[in-house]
Amino acid sequence: MSVLQPGLCQRYEKVKKALSQEEIKFGRKPNSVQLLPVSKTFGIEAIIEGIQCGMTSFGENYVQEACDKIDYCREHYPEQKLTWHLIGHLQSNKTRLAAEHFDWIQTIDSVKIAKRLSDQRPEGMLPINVLIEVNISDEATKSGVQPADIRALAEAVKTLPNLKLRGLMCIPETGDTHEEKMAPLNAMKVLFDELNAEGYGLDTLSMGMSGDMAEAVEAGSTMVRVGSAIFGPRDYSKKEK
Numbered sequence: 001m002s003v004l005q006p007g008l009c010q011r012y013e014k015v016k017k018a019l020s021q022e023e024i025k026f027g028r029k030p031n032s033v034q035l036l037p038v039s040k041t042f043g044i045e046a047i048i049e050g051i052q053c054g055m056t057s058f059g060e061n062y063v064q065e066a067c068d069k070i071d072y073c074r075e076h077y078p079e080q081k082l083t084w085h086l087i088g089h090l091q092s093n094k095t096r097l098a099a100e101h102f103d104w105i106q107t108i109d110s111v112k113i114a115k116r117l118s119d120q121r122p123e124g125m126l127p128i129n130v131l132i133e134v135n136i137s138d139e140a141t142k143s144g145v146q147p148a149d150i151r152a153l154a155e156a157v158k159t160l161p162n163l164k165l166r167g168l169m170c171i172p173e174t175g176d177t178h179e180e181k182m183a184p185l186n187a188m189k190v191l192f193d194e195l196n197a198e199g200y201g202l203d204t205l206s207m208g209m210s211g212d213m214a215e216a217v218e219a220g221s222t223m224v225r226v227g228s229a230i231f232g233p234r235d236y237s238k239k240e241k
């Protein structure tokens with residue numbers, strides 16, 4: 001049986017429409033916020049249906065699960081220009097697989113991981129677009145670097161030939177009120193603007209999910225990562241450990 005929700009295309013269109021209305025509402029330029037569909041835990045059928053709905057990029061959390069999907073698409077849809085983003089935490093024993101498959105890695109949080117990715121990027125592939133993950137809510141359990149440590153990591157990444165530093169990402173603590181949601185998102189925008197004022201030339205601020213997409217657009221996100229609002233609720237029972 002398919003795990004797909006009925007009406008994937010309709011859900012995708014609905015989210016796209018909501019996003020463009022939020023761009024207008026918050027005075028953002030049309031199409032200045034990219035919508036990244038997050039397909040983690042959904043099978044290859046969901047990816048195929050997503051491609052048929054016009055999706056060209058996918059966000060994935062689990063390296064092995066994602067690489068299976070990427071390999072399948074490389075084989076069966078070679079004419080599709082798909083862009084794959086790793087948005088889950090990356091362990092050093094998975095960097096080679098990740099370097100061989102992903103176009104973007106949004107969760108860089110150490111020099112060690114960055115170096116391994118650059119070293120392991122296969123020859124002939126473009127540099128990996130990377131984002132530094134910031135632990136903006138200062139949660140002990142979360143990965144990501146502290147704001148004070150961003151520059152040291154950014155400088156290290158800049159020296160690596162097979163990585164291209166594009167910006168910052170965060171997964172803030174979930175807030176209940178508008179103010180609680182806005183605080184970490186606004187803090188990220190301040191960091192992003194500071195780095196650009198210092199000449200880092202970043203173009204991507206990845207923040208906002210199904211539950212705080214509007215707030216992220218309001219705060220200045222350039223990429224929202226939306227899973228359940230598009231693909232429906234997730235079943236984690238088959239997730240790799």
Ligand SMILES: *Cc1c(COP(=O)(O)O)cnc(C)c1O
Pocket residue numbers: 038040061087088171209210211225226227228229
């Ligand atoms: C799962 C996930 C998302 C999507 O979350 P939804 O709430 O389903 O939209 C976005 N970003 C990251 C890092 C995730 O792990």
